[in-house]
Amino acid sequence: MGMALAMTLGMAACGSTGGSSAASTGSSAASTSTAAAAGDQKVTVIIKNTTAPFFISMKEGAEAAGKELGINVEVKAPTETDESAGNSQQTQLAEEAIANKTSCLVMCPVDKEGIMPAIEKVTEAGIPVVELNSRLADESKAETFVGLENVKQGYGAMEQLLKGLDGEGKILIIEGSTGAQTSIDRIEGAKQAIEDANANGGKFEILASQSANYNRAEALNVVQNLLQSYPDANAIFCCNDEMALGSVEAVNAAGKTGSILISGADANDDACAAIKEGTMYCTSYGNPYMQGYEGVQAAYDVLNGGAKTDFYEVDTVVVTSENVDTFKDQK
Amino acid sequence: MSKSKKNVIDLLSRVLILLIIMAVMACLKPEAFLTATNFSQVVFQQAPFTMLMAFGMSMAIITGGIDISMASVMILSSYLSATSFQQGNYVLGVLIAVAVGMGFGLLSGLLVSKVNIAAFIATYSVDFIALGLAYVICDGKYIYGFPDAFRGLTTGTLIGGIPNIALVTFIVFAVLYVLTKKTRYGRGFYSIGFNPKATKLSGINADWTICSVYMMNGLLAAITGILFLSRLNAADPSIKGTLTMDSIAAALIGGIPFSGGEGSVLNTVVGALIIVFIRNGMNILNVPTTWSQTVVGLVIMFALIYGALMDKVYEAISRKQNQKKALAAE
């Protein structure tokens, strides 16, 4: 049911650019030597890793879409586990996809700059490219983008956090791995939310911003130390749930549970449990399963007449104690 | 001067380094750094992890080797024992963790002593294997939520307001100190690092001693893993973090020479405190985390140079003293 909803959303979000991308897709589809019959179509999906729950979910979504649409889907990822490494491996995987005569490449780049030479090779070989979850540095090479706006995700989570703060607040920002695009984007959105709230009479300020590398244990130490410098902080915005959960423990250890609101991102099981317990305030669901699914869906569309839109948006849902049990059904 | 006198002075100089670092932090941001809460957090909650791992690293270094497998073994053992702890099966959990830890420790030990592979290669391989296994078994499903009684291991206080985790660390320290300094086993342990050939010739079973050291490290890794489960309230492969680098830095800056055969767990305590306070200071001073790797790397390099300098100074002093004695005897 959720998938039907998503497909409708995708089609409903049809923009005027749908026509032009269809035209360019048409020519590249024609120059691809593989048969156009759905059964022969091969889609290669390259994601960042297969160790993080987020990407495991994305892989499952992509494979499920392949089964339902009847096309051959291969999901590949670098063997490195760190989110910001692995560009050279992704480059090799992309080049391999050319050798494997794939029909369409769905790419979730670890490094939006470093992957460009590989992307160029892929498009030169006549294979269309679909961006998934993270945008490429040069988007003109891609047919369409599937995913959510991390900026929007950050905005939504911060907006909710500010609501809970009642007009004024002192916020600590805990960043993800240095240089990770998801982290940069979410913080951009978060800062925008603060600006907007302040323009409307709010009194919110950012006390400090430090990185805990998307890591639960590191976040625990970093937040514990930050609370020493900023004992009057009453909110912590984390770029993912792992760090949010680390912050929860730091706040517990400081005896300040309940007086400091914590937000994360990803909506993983542990975070949802924490929200139910009341130790975490909110998170946002990036719906990785749907992203993977839509990624393949978009590839299918591209191969069969053209992308329906240039942004297959997978909505983020802000998760609080109110919808923590039901948010997965909403999509 | 006598060797033991030299060791005492060296240890005191390291304590001085620690105090200097703390003084610098205190000057820069006293209101955050110089509080009872900060101190108790750093010393009793953050330091134990680095310290326990550093104990293991120190012992490996003293025998002339190194152990870079501890972090991954810690992750694997904590992950495998997590469900038992969650269900309140404490005995089973401890058994699993200890078995995993000591099993991998034995593997490392055998590779180093029997197969004669250089320690850094052997332990790196074990690290690789352990971490790979951890990721395969974990399959992205972290384990969250532990019973309060279990959490009490790190958050609770039994005696006079000191967190239990600090107590555990102190007990470990005491046991290790007695074991290495006051027993026959301890003497064999030091002599291996000092002179491996002579040790083997003197009848001490060097292979078994080396294996036992790495097995002890495995045990320490398992203990640290359990403490992590309790403090973090989750089983999570990402805890590897900077522990390996920090424990090496702690051992070296604490005064344990990499050449082996010297140093004690007392050095490790001081070294671990130095490293943890440096990190604490950087957070408090809002130094971007990108600098932390460079800083710890510089600490290691400084430790090497400082150690060499100190050796030269002691040599010079000893020579002068011997000259005086020779003159006095005439």
Add this chain to the structure above:
Amino acid sequence: MKRKFKLAIPGIALFDILLYIFFSFATENFFSSYNTILILRNSCTLVIASLAMTMAIMVSQIDMSIGSVISTAAVMVALMVNKGIPVIVAIIAAVAMGAAVGAVNGILIAKFKFDFWVVTFSTMSIMAGIALVISGGETIGFQNEFLDWVGNGTLPGGIYWVIIITALITAFMIWVERKTNFGYNMFSIGGSEVVAKNSGINVPLNRFKVYLFSGILSAITGVIVASMTAAGGPTVGSEYGFNAMAAVVIGGTPFVGGKGGMLGTVFGTILLKILASGLSMMGIEPTWQKAITGVIIASLIIIDVLNEKRKVKNGLRRVYHDVEK
């Protein structure tokens, strides 16, 4: 005394061929000129890094800082090219950085006799941090014709220029190894430091040179990595340390050093890349890929270690290592 120039094909080349044949049968698209050239091209940067590592391992030591120097060099080039600094100046600056790091390693290890593992581990950490700091944690993209030609340019037949550049560097290193005193000294020191010293070789100077050249080669690798991706990222070098070590040892230069050499390393590197390509094309899960690769590397290393011990036992190879310890 210069050794006779022998270009014997190392035994590891046999493994390369076997593995290549295996994957050609096990997958659909592995066996093609496109894929083969791809494998060669993807081996290039690791080959150069492994040649650097070969020197250190040959003299019974190791250089942990190779990966970090690669990252820093890549970032430096990217930053400078973006600021309008002429490409050639950027490259020279990066290489100078590599030489400086190598020199520091060399002085601390060769002259002051600090442990090679700890010293290179510390320079590794320091340089990795510096790469992060100067890049601000982000990958820096750039546009530059010369570097683009280096990284992605091809000859009419489809052969990449980078393969040719790498081949030239390899030929040079093999020449150094076999035809110069420095090369002979490396073998000698690796075989037995005591004997080498007694026969008049200046061991500290040669050890210093090893780390100096290792730093330079690592920086060159970094420049090429940046060229191939038109970007310099602060963590691009992170896996090179381990992979280079594996390539060298698989290629026939044991950790105790003294034998093997550059040619074997090249085949060792290509073996790793054939393995990576083949496993991936077979559709094997990434976590299992890592596991299988680890097992194969470990097995080859253990075979080599046991082989060495057998030779020592049978008196076929004298080992003086205990004495130095």
